[in-house]
Amino acid sequence: MCLRAKYRYIAFAxxxxxxxxxxxxxxxxxxxxxxxxxxxxxSNESDPGDLCWSEKTQALVIGSFFxxxxxxxxxxxxxxxxxxxxxxxxxxxxxxxxxxxxxxxAAISPYLVIVTQIFRALLVGAGIAYQFELTRKWALPSExxxxxxxxxxxxxxxxxxxxxxxxxxxxxxGWQYYFYICGVVFLGLxxxxxxxxxxxxxxxxxxxREELELYPVPEKADIPSAEGGDGESPDRPPRKPExxxxxxxxxxxxxxxWSFCILHFCFNAGAYNLYTVLxxxxxxxxxxxxxxxxxxxxxxxxxLGTSMLLLSKVLRFLDRHLPWILTRMLFCCLPHIxxxxxxxxxPSITSFPLFLAVVIVKVAGMGALxxxxxxxxxxxxxxxxxxxxxxxxxxxxxxxxxxxxxxMVAITATEPGIPDYAxxxxxxxxxxxxxxxxxxxxxxLTLGASYLVRPGEWKLHVSLDKDSVVVGNPNIxxxxxxxxxxxxxxxxx
Numbered sequence: 095m096c097l098r099a100k101y102r103y104i105a106f107a108x109x110x111x112x113x114x115x116x117x118x119x120x121x122x123x124x125x126x127x128x129x130x131x132x133x134x135x136x137s138n139e140s141d142p143g144d145l146c147w148s149e150k151t152q153a154l155v156i157g158s159f160f161x162x163x164x165x166x167x168x169x170x171x172x173x174x175x176x177x178x179x180x181x182x183x184x185x186x187x188x189x190x191x192x193x194x195x196x197x198x199x200a201a202i203s204p205y206l207v208i209v210t211q212i213f214r215a216l217l218v219g220a221g222i223a224y225q226f227e228l229t230r231k232w233a234l235p236s237e238x239x240x241x242x243x244x245x246x247x248x249x250x251x252x253x254x255x256x257x258x259x260x261x262x263x264x265x266x267x268g269w270q271y272y273f274y275i276c277g278v279v280f281l282g283l284x285x286x287x288x289x290x291x292x293x294x295x296x297x298x299x300x301x302x303r304e305e306l307e308l309y310p311v312p313e314k315a316d317i318p319s320a321e322g323g324d325g326e327s328p329d330r331p332p333r334k335p336e337x338x339x340x341x342x343x344x345x346x347x348x349x350x351x352w353s354f355c356i357l358h359f360c361f362n363a364g365a366y367n368l369y370t371v372l373x374x375x376x377x378x379x380x381x382x383x384x385x386x387x388x389x390x391x392x393x394x395x396x397x398l399g400t401s402m403l404l405l406s407k408v409l410r411f412l413d414r415h416l417p418w419i420l421t422r423m424l425f426c427c428l429p430h431i432x433x434x435x436x437x438x439x440x441p442s443i444t445s446f447p448l449f450l451a452v453v454i455v456k457v458a459g460m461g462a463l464x465x466x467x468x469x470x471x472x473x474x475x476x477x478x479x480x481x482x483x484x485x486x487x488x489x490x491x492x493x494x495x496x497x498x499x500x501x502m503v504a505i506t507a508t509e510p511g512i513p514d515y516a517x518x519x520x521x522x523x524x525x526x527x528x529x530x531x532x533x534x535x536x537x538x539l540t541l542g543a544s545y546l547v548r549p550g551e552w553k554l555h556v557s558l559d560k561d562s563v564v565v566g567n568p569n570i571x572x573x574x575x576x577x578x579x580x581x582x583x584x585x586x587x
Contacts, residue, residue, distance in 0.1 A: 101301045102232045106241055108287040109228055110248045112186060115280040116218060117252030119193040121369040122260035122272055124156055125391065128377050129264025129384040131200070144201075144269075149507060151204050153499035156370050158208040160495025162215030163488075169216060170485035173224070178481075179293045182224040185217030186284050194277025197270040226473060226481045231294045234308055242473065243406035246464025247399035253369050254395020261388025350475070350551050351483050353544035354468045357426065358491035360537035361467075363530060364433040365460060366495050368394055368453070371502045378506075379523055380446050390450065397454050401461025409466040422474075425466030426541055430534035432459025437531035441524035475551075494533075502526060 123131075132152060133143030147155070173181035192199075192214045199206045225245050233241045260272040295301045295309060345351055369391060376382040376390065405425070412421045436456035443449045463469050472487070473480040506522045508515060 101298065101305060102234075102295060104300075105228070105232055105291045105298070106244070108283065108291050109225060110245050112280065112283045112287060113225065113245060114248050114252040114255070115276055115283060116186070116189060117249050118256030118259060119189070119273070119276040119280065120159055120256065121253040122256035122276070123196075124370050124373045125257040125260040125384070125388050126264055126269040126272055127152055127156075128373055128387065129261050129269055131264065131269040145204075147204055149503050150500075153503045155204055155207055155211070157496035157499045158211040159215045160366075160492040162212035163218075163495065164492040165216050165489065166492075167482075167485040167489045170481060174481070177293070178224045178227050183284065183288055187281070189214050189218045190277050190281035190284060192277075193273055193280060196273040196277075224481075226484055228291075229473075230477055230480070238473070240406060242470055243402045243465045246461075246469070247402040250395050250398035250402065250461075252395075253398075254392040257369060257373070257391035257395075258388045261384050261391075265384055345486065348551060349548040350544060351472075351486055353540050354472060354483070354487040355490040356540040357430075357468045357537050358487045359493055360533040360540075361429055361433075361460070361463065362491045363494040363498065363533040364429075364437070364456070365463075367498055367502070367530070368457070370495070370499055372453075374502070374506075375523055376446075379520055380449065382446065393450070394453055394457050398457040398461055401458045402464050403461075405461050405465035418474075422466060422471050423541070423545065425462040426468055426471065427538060428462040429460045429467060430537040430541075432456050434531055434534035434538075437527045437534070440527045501529075505529070 127147075130142055130144065132145050132147045133141040135141050136146040169181065169185065192210050196207065196210075199210055229238065229241050229245075256272075256276070259275065260269065263269060263272040263275070290298075290300065292298050295306060373387055373391065376387050377384075382390065409421060409425065412424075433456055436452050439452050440449065443452060468487075469484065472483045476483065505526045506519065508519045508522060512518065
């Protein structure tokens, strides 16, 4: 098949690339602050930092994005009414512009940065939900998990790339250029995507007829076929009508979206601190330089992205041999198990290489998020309403983003010059990690309770229906799906 018959891959690449730079703009400021943006000691005139912000102010600035991101279900609701493409393009344009002007805003007042970041996050909250919508309309069934895993992997890479770019520019040409580069490239990608990625494949003039033949025909579409008919054929059945449920029905009748809220909150409690809090731990306790710190964060992000891609292949293999419910439960537990191990182990570690090894194990399990864990499950259980469900639990999951830095400051803040300063600081950081260990424990208990209380919401997943396994479980082919469906018939009973 020629490249033009795979134009959907270009569309995915453009949209995912925007997600890359949006993540870079979100997670780099912590490293920029350590690298010269903020003074380490405002009373020291020789301090090379440019801005005099207290630890609490820094925590508020770092967490400000997540305040706005918490309300993303509002912007998703608007997007479902007026259209995702218009909403997302406008919001990403605002995000690109505000990112580019971040240094000027910071020079005026940290509170202006906070307000701008909250507004920016409120708008870009529809970005991930838009990826689900785009995946639903552009991806073929067999490509679903690959696309979701790739988008998660690129987002993870962007988190680390943002820290690396911030550290590199801060130690060479100036921390301001980190924001300039992110803003300009982000804006360029947005312009290209608007020109080349419409809402559906049938609206794109670059998609070949050969590629369009791979998609189901809309139920009432007037699309001429190659033979001059109405576009329907036995090989391409009409798409069933799609109807999104209201918020009241969606959340009032189902338990799993609420359990996913707890899972996502606990997951982000460990994921966000990787880029917003750990840089301060490496700087204060392990005395790691800004350059090594930024490369370490890039290493974590690369491992996380690689894990997402590898686990998607593992999931595809397991789906051929094990029931859907078993593989999804396993992958939902995996990230919380590795995070629990890491949080309990870090307080006893004094070696930087050993610390790296433990965190790599942590992020390896976190890769299941887009490769079989609750984000994937939310799509598989209800593709039509997945953007709403995702925006709901992802909104609740932002609490660790804006509370995490404040929680860290409240526990670890130590006045320089007190007796045994290093030991006291280390002890307080240990308390912080032990407190975080509560989150994965709660997540595992919630997952088990969700299944025990409402097993029907999981067992009646469409992939357990042998006649529609391709729709519900897109990792496997039609024949394999029918065989697997017959094996899983006993679970339904």
